[in-house]
Amino acid sequence: MDINKAIEIEQRTGEAFLQTDPEDIDEADRLSIEALKRVLKSRPPHPSLAFLPLPGENSVLPHNTKAEEYRRLLESPLGKEPGVK
Numbered sequence: 001m002d003i004n005k006a007i008e009i010e011q012r013t014g015e016a017f018l019q020t021d022p023e024d025i026d027e028a029d030r031l032s033i034e035a036l037k038r039v040l041k042s043r044p045p046h047p048s049l050a051f052l053p054l055p056g057e058n059s060v061l062p063h064n065t066k067a068e069e070y071r072r073l074l075e076s077p078l079g080k081e082p083g084v085k
Contacts, residue, residue, distance in 0.1 A: 006031040 009028040
C-alpha cells in the first residue's frame with residue numbers, strides 16, 4: 001500500500017470506514033505505525049523547527065531541552081529568529 005492510500009483509509013469515518021476492507025485498514029494501520037516509528041528515530045535530541053510536534057501530538061520535551069528555548073522556537077517564524085539573516 002502506498003502512503004497516500006494509507007492516509008486516505010486512515011481518514012475515513014462513518015459509513016465509508018465501515019465499508020472498508022478490514023485487511024486494508026490493518027495494512028494502513030501498520031504503515032502508519034512504521035511511519036511514526038521513523039519520525040521518532042529521525043528526531044534529533046534537541047528541538048528544531050523541522051521537528052516540532054505533529055498536529056495533535058502530546059509532546060514531551062527532550063530531557064536536555066530548556067522550556068524557554070522550545071517556546072522561542074514555537075513562537076518564532078521560520079527564518080526570522082533573532083540573529084538569522
